[in-house]
Amino acid sequence: MISRIKGTQDFLDLSFYNFIIDQAKDHFGAYHFDEISTPILEPVELFQRSLGEHTDVITKEMFIIQEHAERSEAICLRPEATASTMRAFVENGVQVTPWKVFSHGSMFRYERPQKGRYREFHQINIEIIGAQSVSHDVHLITMLERFFAEKLHLDTFALAINYLGCANDRPAYREKLYAFLTSKKAEGICENCQVRREKNIMRVFDCKNPKCQEIYLKAPKIIEHMCQTCNQEWQSLQDQLQLLSVSFVVRTNLVRGLDYYNKTVFEFVSNDLGAQNAFCGGGRYDSLAKEIGAKQDCPSIGAAIGIERLMLLLENKKAQLSIAQPKALHVVMPMGAAQHTLALMIADTLLAAGLCTDVLLEQDSVKSMMRQANRMGAAYTLVIGDSEQQEKTVTIKNMITGTQETIKQIELVNYLKR
């Protein structure tokens, strides 16, 4: 048997997945976000330039498609959608900003699969491109909080926020952090952190090692080393969230895994998820446009929701959500090949009237067809044998009550719609 690729999933029932997507379309649509779609295949260079060459995604997790002999560019399966959305904005010369868009689909990262972590996973990605004011950050975060709390009735989550300062704040802060990490106070940090200290210093805060985390409690914090504008914006972000009744905790070690972030970063987390506790993450990326080749900077903010993790969180709450029930199913049963055409014509009439209909064409006994219809969850079965064919009737059975009657074919739609 050929099995599916490790870290991928088969979805045999999409009703829950589609429910989440429909709710997202409804909610983000109400906030005036338009749905877009970008390719799953992108040039590797797009992510190398934007996510940062020392990030885990770029160094370890990219699915790179072998170069085609005739092509010079390296292609990959997209690991995330923000760089693609920005590319689409720049490449298509979108003129109206803020450009408020969302998209959803598969992302690919070669990570070690575990609960809530896949190699092909699904995100809803939301971006506001061309969004200078910090109030955009507040608006986006509030929209997400309302989505989880009000639309999906989630109550076991927290919002963690942090501020990473601007490009001008970073060099001086990096120096201070480097001095701390090479001082006696930071003796004993793990090997991984020693590498990060040299290559991608802010990421040391992401270390899962408890000893490192204890050491970093005493490390200089970026929010204590920011310019006046950043300080004001950081304060304004917190004040506005409070006024809008969005609860949050400040987590000064929240740095996120991708290099394009500056200023606001945030994650929605839940203890119910285990180790992979973030089900939505995002932040501001003011320099990404230029990094991928635009002439001008375009301050922006966005987030992505991990659909699998959201589904895990909602698993026990499904009953409270108004997930659409499948329509009542009508199963047409021709007793022999001689009734197949009539069965298809009757099914066609029912379908044209908007009734969900299936036809059994395997020529089994009535008993086994009834059993099959039961397994299919049929509401009604419509038996057509020789006599029904001759008399232009069908024998119809209500599969819930078990009652059975014979009615004229011409009256079927009215009968079933009653």
Ligand code: HAM
């Ligand atoms: P990210 O934090 O890498 O951010 O991913 C966002 C969310 O996707 C995570 O919080 C998690 O729920 C889900 N996720 C990530 N990796 C996996 C995986 N291997 N398996 C299952 N779920 C996963 C981004 O992707 C940014 N592009 C978000 C963003 C948009 N920032 C600005 N705009």
